[in-house]
Amino acid sequence: MSQTASIKDVATHAQVAVGTVSNVLNYPDRVSQRTKERVLKSIAELGFVRNDAARQLRAGQSRTIGLIVLDVGNPFFSSVARAAEDAATALGSVVLVGDSGQDASREAHYMDLFQEQRVQGLLISPVGNVGERIDTLRERGVPTVLVDELADTDRCSSVSVDDQEGGYLAAKHLLDLGRRRLAFVGTPSIRQVATRLKGAQRAVAEVPGAGIEVLDSAGQTVLSGRNVGNKLVERTPEERPEAVFCSNDLLALGVMQSLTMLRTVKIPEDIALIGYDDIDFAISAVVPLSSIRQPTEALGRTAIELLVEEQDNGGTKHRAVVFTPELVVRQSTAGAASQPAPAG
């Protein structure tokens, strides 16, 4: 009992052939009631547990789906991941989550790993240039779905949210408040961030006299936000922007922390602040944070659906599903059209 029993042990114990035990597990209808009972009893007595490695080896494919996200600590991704897991569980599959931490080499590491595991499919929020890699996987029958990134539909499917629209919504909202000197905080080296910035710039271009300054945060965390916030605090009031748009809520919360630390800057009166993602914590912030909401559950669920679609059509057809983000106004940009004295 110290070692794990194999199907062969079960067969011996129940006095049947190994094939019969396998049938009991996989095609119970093919086995007579009596034999089935005897086999099940033996399984219970020996504490037999299927060896998934052997099963996979024979099947040539696993029941595993790989998911690579940029940061599991980010509620946006953990929410997407959870939705994907739930959808996968319903299909009898498991999701393996890898955290690339926005590092191309870690991303590659997880791709290697998943390929060795012969995953059914791959969901990925890419960092590096994974196009060729995806081509190889497709050729080998492993479909890929890009998550939170628009795909070239010649190559693979994708679920994403219209980032340019989100950026536009955010900036437009700030401009509608009467603010003209905006700042964008984020890391434009990340495509989503760059696209949000582009949307914001489009909104700014529509309003004469408006401008947007880009502050690279070198990271997407609360800490990075705090650093940027500290720099803003050091500026003279005239040099400070009238409104700040952060590329995600973590950054915005960090900026908020710095700005509210010294009581000199008031949100939203002096600086209006808006984030992105609308994570659960946004509403609990010092000043409840306005944000751009993304449908995370739908993203995760749809990603799995697209994967199934690809499996069904043999990876020949690809689809890009794009969701629309939504503006959520809270106190950090409330106080209708309160306009500080223009300076400069």
Next chain:
Amino acid sequence: MSQTASIKDVATHAQVAVGTVSNVLNYPDRVSQRTKERVLKSIAELGFVRNDAARQLRAGQSRTIGLIVLDVGNPFFSSVARAAEDAATALGSVVLVGDSGQDASREAHYMDLFQEQRVQGLLISPVGNVGERIDTLRERGVPTVLVDELADTDRCSSVSVDDQEGGYLAAKHLLDLGRRRLAFVGTPSIRQVATRLKGAQRAVAEVPGAGIEVLDSAGQTVLSGRNVGNKLVERTPEERPEAVFCSNDLLALGVMQSLTMLRTVKIPEDIALIGYDDIDFAISAVVPLSSIRQPTEALGRTAIELLVEEQDNGGTKHRAVVFTPELVVRQSTAGAASQPAPAG
């Protein structure tokens, strides 16, 4: 090129035996330079990727460690998980994360799954009664480490934080502020929560005239907290507690949302509020939240270390590592000894 190449294909292509290819991969020193080069070239040309299932089957064990947490969306667990992953990666292993959602059947599901995968070891924050299950795993050579739960060291190892001490610290702090009518918000059906409550009650018992009311939150999320908070708001000021201790920060943030929604209740003047876990968002709250900090990175890292220890000693010796939590005072309990009029 459409199908994945096997080691046999590589052998044929490089005109060597399969054993040689295997040696190139696993014992490069045993192979001559010339052959090695030829084999590596074939591997590259065919795009060969090891089949992990076959490898595991032969090895009898995987390079996977299972981790079952109560809620991945909870920053406490996602932080522990990340630390565990990092430690595992350093050992060349992978961590498979399962989210039980505090549901015993989902927990059992993941245990089944992990057993089928023949994981190297199991890290688990148990919900249901998993004692026997752990015994079985141990007999089969799969070590288990309880995470955030004290283990019977006859059975397995554990990493945990002294919850009773944490509860004591929190309540003591509230009492030191002069508050006497305390409330505890949480789900005492969860052991950690019950233990924290016990610690709080111990602190209360030390102070004559002090009392603590228990409010079951039926959940550990921001939403559950908001529900409890709404009930508190409905009470007359005299009926409200003078201080609230929540069994985690998410609950506390929810309670805070409800209490601050109507401007009638002030934190900390009317109600002092303290949470548990000290998640990153605690500091960004409407009123920066006091909390009890737990060393999450140390928990995750140590869990893996204990697993390795068990593997080395063949699962014969077990150790229970207990960390000490730390009080973090912020504005939600600041305002030294401000005491509202005693009522009742």
Next chain:
DNA sequence: ACTCGTCTTTGAATCGTTTCATTTGTTACG
């Protein structure tokens, strides 16, 4: 030329399943 030792390479056996062509058993019908 022969033996010994070292370094390389070989290829069959093995891991635990699933699959499937075959065999065995049972019932029904002419």
Next chain:
DNA sequence: CGTAACAAATGAAACGATTCAAAGACGAGT
């Protein structure tokens, strides 16, 4: 009684890697 039809059970082959005893190659020493 023979046999067709069907149900149930069998067991060898295959999946793709690793392992290891054995064979082969080669040079040095006698």
